[in-house]
Amino acid sequence: MSEVSPEDFAPILAQVRRFVRTRVVPREQEILDSDAVPADIRKQTAEMGLFGYAIPQEWGGLGLDLVQDVELAMEFGYTSLALRSMFGTNNGIAGQVLVNYGTEEQKQRWLAAIASGAVVASFALTEPGAGSNPAGLRTKAVRDGDDWVIDGQKRFITNAPSADLFVVFARTRPADDSGPGIAVFLVPADSEGLYVGPKDKKMGQEGALTADVTFTGVRVPASALVGGSEDVGYRAAMTSLARGRVHIAALAVGSAQRALDETVAYAASARQGGTAIGDFQLVQAMIADQQTGVMAGRALVRDAAAQYVSGADRRIAPSVAKLFCTEMVGKVADLAVQVHGGTGYMRDVPVERIYREVRLLRLYEGTSEIQRLIIGGGLVRTEQKSQ
Incomplete structure (x- = not known):
């Protein structure tokens, strides 16, 4: 049950929509050229409570549930x-690990600062040899007296260059019958032995910072173990990723809507041989x-979010939503470039940026291939159990 009623959520959604369209959209080129979000936009984002919109109110967040989260994500x-x-x-994969699995002491220490934006939390799961499937994790955490010592390398870690806190997944023992042996640790960015590499140069998503993070003998106290248990890690990863998949699906719908709007506006005004290209039937x-695609995606995201919140389906539906919507936005963005013709291939045109992003x-x-395995394998296993 959300802490915010539909009546109270409506003005929040309206404010976010207004902020995105009047304050951020006009500055997209600035974000692209500088490869950074301007400081005044970050400040306004924090003042609106967006660093903690999905964190419970008792920790200073807005307390929105996933049904409300996806409405905001479609605007973002x-x-x-x-x-x-x-x-x-x-709000997502890092914050939710603490909300759902953190000890009371860990929540007290970090959640209010995360919700306000004073602390940027980074989710350190992916490694050179372990991406969409955390079971291949090689980063190790070894007990040493009352402490844990972490060694390993993480790759493509979002917000690593600006992070204050890393939510780090590490193997504490080989996988066995009792579980995968993966634990989660809260590691402050200023910890000795923690090194953040140079900012990645990416195909798109300028202004979104990612980097490698290396842990060399990083020592953390026992209180840094999330949930106070070695066996929380894998479950925390899977739960956070499933929720995050619905959010990413909603994000894809928002990008697809923008690509569609740009396409319609261009088709209605651009002329070929004296005729608006939107009058051509193939266009x-x-x-x-x-x-x-946009309408199907929006309906699917809302359904998957409702099933997640009710507890009806927190595994298959999130993967279905992410698979369909992220594939859909790729097709919609491709068509947007096609309708724009040569103009759509030019830098500084929104559909070119969207196509890359x-x-x-x-x-x-979780790649599209992993989502297909989760969906297909999950359905087959469910049927086998029922026979």
């Missing part, structure tokens, strides 16, 4: 994805395919 997707990336891990057919959505928080 309408502009440069760097905006959402700035506070996404605080209308491409726009029809875009609109169909949304390519990543099919890769992170």
Whole structure:
């Protein structure tokens, strides 16, 4: 049950929509050129409570549930994805690990600062040899007296260059019958032996910062073990990723809506041989395919979020939503470039940026291939258990 009623949520959603469209959209080129979100936009984002919108109110957040989260995410997707990336891990995969699995002491120490934006939390799971499937994790945590010592390397870690706190997944023992042997640790960014590499140079998503993070003999106290248990880690990762997949699906719908809007506006005004290109039936057919994808995606995201919140389905539906919506936005963005013609291939045109940005959505928080395995394998296993 959300802490915020639908009546109270409506003005929050309206404010976010207004902020995105009047304050962020006009500055997309600045974000792209500088590869950074301007400080005044970050400040306003924090003042609006967006660094903690999905953190419970008792810890200073807004307390929105996933049904409400996806409505905001569809607005965030309408502009440069760097905006959402700035506070996404605080509300999502990093913050939710603490909300759902942290000890009372850990929540007291970190959650209010995460909700306010004073602390940027970063989710350190992916490694050179372990991406969408955390079972391949090689980063190790070894007990030494009352402390843990962490060694390993993480890759493509969102917000690593600006993080204050890393939520680090590490193997404490080989996988066995009792579980995968993966634990989660809270590691402050200023810990000795923790090194953040140079900012990654990416295909798109300018302003969204990622980097490698290396842990060399990083020592943390026993109180840094999330939930006070070695066996919490894998479950925490899977739960956070499933929730995050619905959020990413909603983000994809927002980006697809923007690509569609840019396409329709261009088709209605650009002329070829004296005729608006939107009057050509083949162009209308491409726009029809875009609109169909956007509407199907929006309905699917809302259904998956409702099933997650009710507890009806927290595994198959999130993967279905992420698979469909992230594949859909790739097609919608491609059609947007096609309708724009040569103009759509030019830098500084929104659909060119969108085309590059949304390519990543099919890769992170579980590739499309991993989602297919979760969906297909899950359905088959459920049927086998019932026989």
